[in-house]
Amino acid sequence: MKQQLTPETVSAILRDPDSPLYPSQITVFCDHCGVEATGDYMVSEDMTSAQRLGVARKHLVDNEGWEHDEEIGDDFCPEHAAPAPA
Template structure:
């Protein structure tokens, strides 16, 4: 995903000689990491009092945390070792991703923690499926199985 532009604040002199500061509205993820300039749609949503679109998948600071999943399916031995570790914040959960074209389901076990949001948990599942099984996820939030993923 392409990173957003970050336009710095700057001063300008108006035609009548006044100096003004031009500020570009910035967008941050839910964990207060700067993403870049807010989009027109985000600004309009704020003006209208609507929730801002989810941007967790754009955050390169949070990304490793959301996508740190084993390359292969969790084995019973791995899950057992994690559950026996009293210091581990992780626990197993099943997450199902649906193909928005044909309805195919991919249900897998993932290790999550209480500190992860539901969006982060879904991002972990989507990332695992994309990296290991040929699934794709687009910016609109749609998921596509390998059969319907764009080439």
């Protein structure tokens, strides 16, 4: 599991004038029920909006039980994600 950034690490990034990273609040919606997952993520200004959304999706898939269907582009909350293979 990927480690979340600690408040101290985020503070150090924000104080570093050469860091390209900054916090951005991103919301992902479940395409089945509409539930929202909103979080603050560290992104950079050279990232596209799709890449920034990818940061949030990766976190939700890796840590929160969400599922992203690459083929159709939909996101599913843990309640509506497909069961994990046995």
